[in-house]
Amino acid sequence: MASPVEVRGKDPLEILRRVFGYDEFRGSQREIIDQVVGGGDALVLMPTGGGKSLCYQIPALVRDGVAVVISPLIALMQDQVDALHAVGVRAGFLNSTLDLDIRRMVEAEFRAGEIDLLYLAPEALGSPGTVRLLESGKIALFAIDEAHCVAQWGHDFRPDYLALSMLHERWPDVPRIALTATATTATHEEIATRLDLKDARHFVASFDRPNxxxxxxxxxxxxxxxxxxxxxxxxxxxxxxxxxxxxxxxxxxxxxxxxxxxxxxxxxxxxxxxxxxxxxxxxxxxxxxxxxxxxxxxxxxxxxxxxxxxxxxxxxxxxxxxxxxxxxxxxxxxxxxxxxGLQDVVQQRKLIEGSEGDQAHRRNLAGHLDAMLALCExxxxxxxxxxxxxxxxxxxxxxxxxxxxxxxESWDGTIAAQKLLSTVLRLKRERNQKFGAGQSIDILLGRQNEKVVQHGHDSLTVFGIGTELSEAQWRGVVRQLLAQGLLAVEGDYGTLVLTDASAEVLGRQRTVMMRREPERPAAGRTPKQKADRSPAQDLDPEATKLFERLRAWRAATAKEQGVPAYVVFHDATLRQIAADAPTSLAELGRVSGVGENKLAKYGQSILELLTG
Missing domain, CATH: 3.40.50.300 (P-loop containing nucleotide triphosphate hydrolases)
Known part of the structure; x- marks a missing residue:
């Protein structure tokens, strides 16, 4: 496939404008691109939607050779390649979904330098045939996407990523760029170590997604x-x-x-x-x-x-x-x-308790969960x-x-915590019994149901001492005690047990602050929170109609071409077209996201739709 937009060796900003249709780089994109174009390695931490792919796609169009993109996303490679084809970039992929004839064609294009980017799965690099193929062509750069997959303590660990340090060993003069959207400081360091990127230039963008x-x-x-x-x-x-x-x-x-x-x-x-x-x-x-x-x-x-x-x-x-x-x-x-809710905490604690691995592994999982609970509470x-x-x-x-x-609001839940912990303590000490949250709450609320009466729990001194809170509020107390490590669950039935820290609360040595949920109407959000979240928000009625017509045109066009709708245009681009209502190809070409290839391909159809 010949690229209709010849940009090899051009300035990155010119490529951004002509190929991708954007007027300026965002954040540190230009610095990252210059680092890779100049032959240097880069480790990029940038939030999803921050424009990571441009950081290797543009260098691929500037440098001689083919950019090799290592991606774990076999099921999505076709769509990624389609999106590049839509803007006039020559790209291909090799994975297990291809038949032999197409594979041979892509391999021949790579050897001849007739594509700009080649997508590979990480496991492919374990094949001698793939390594021989890469040695037979000129490589512009290596891009390692979803680089957090190398982190063994991470949430998406992929063993095949551990072998990617071989890229530097075998091709020491080819620049590498590793990219991820999710990395704590520890994960960041692990990526750098395992991919041998300690000497790379590191770029850490803000993780904030204000939208x-x-x-x-x-x-x-x-x-x-x-x-x-x-x-x-x-x-x-x-x-x-x-x-x-x-x-x-x-x-x-x-x-x-x-x-x-x-x-x-x-x-x-x-x-x-x-x-x-x-x-x-x-x-x-x-x-x-x-x-x-x-x-x-x-x-x-x-x-x-x-x-x-x-x-x-x-x-x-x-x-x-x-x-x-x-x-x-x-x-x-x-x-x-x-x-x-409460059951989420119980379930996750049980999963950690029963997980494979040593005590250090379980402690690591518990640390991850504690941070998630802190965010919730x-x-x-x-x-x-x-x-x-x-x-x-x-x-x-x-x-x-x-x-x-x-x-x-936050409230002093120390007394409530003492009552709940006392109930768990008395069940264990006086009856040698352990129960889940429901039984303790029934006891505190003074409910003489069958289970409470059967076990004689209505004779405990804590029976009925918690009527100042509702069942839902008590479940919140249990949840927050679990979240704070002042209570634990064990066994297949999620029974409640005290922790070492429980004694500090029972001994009046520790104050327990809790979160009180704001009252919300049963139907959903309050008017204060309500907001228009649609892509057409802030458009006037006429522009909104145009936006919907453009979306319908895009859907039909995408279906005809067999590609995702966003490969044709993003909502944000259609929104700007609807708002600006351009009357010429020159005006349409100034809309963000409309590059030369898409302007030539779709421009006349859009203008006819706008004036129809």
């Missing part, structure tokens, strides 16, 4: 709460719903479909063909919702995902940030929503806590998270 509104709600009826969110704020929007188990994925997708919302399931237990088909539909159709386990999502380039919802507690802040970062890659307003700015986890300070409150929009 994403972070909200964590108390779990009541999570599927009903999700349905309310979709109906009131995200009707017709594309989004991702994460669930912990395969069964929950299936039930949630079915629930949404039964309530008139287009949703598809995705988990490792599905037939591979069904899974691939569902992912393809999600990427290529507007307004679909993917209900998935965390097996889905890494590298998803769909820019118009308007929300990411979690119906279960993520295991770590890194995982949560990576998953929520799939919303709003186009920079338009988006929502990260999590429903969180904070009374401070949610975004500030999230950024602090990645080592970045935030001076002011963000004004776009639930704790800023409707600040929760």
């Amino acid at each position: 994403i509104q972070y909200r964590i709600v108390s779990k009541r009826e999570p599927r009903r709460q999700l349905l309310d969110l979709l109906r009131t704020e995200h009707a017709g929007d594309a989004g991702i719903v994460y669930c912990l188990s395969r069964a929950s994925v299936e039930k949630t997708a079915e629930f949404l479909v039964q309530n008139g919302i287009a949703a598809l399931p995705y988990h490792a237990g599905l037939d591979a063909g069904v899974r691939a088909g569902n992912q393809k539909r999600f990427l290529r159709e507007d307004g679909l919702i993917m209900v998935a386990t965390i097996a889905f999502g890494m590298g998803i380039d769909k820019p118009d995902v308007r929300f990411v919802a979690h119906l279960d507690l993520p295991k770590s802040v890194e995982g949560y940030y990576q998953e929520t970062g799939r919303a709003g890659r186009d920079g338009l307003p988006s929502t990260a929503w999590l429903a969180y 904070t009374v401070e700015c949610r975004r500030g806590q999230l950024l602090a986890y990645f080592g970045q300070a935030q001076v002011e409150k963000c004004g776009n998270c639930d704790t800023c929009l409707e600040p929760p």
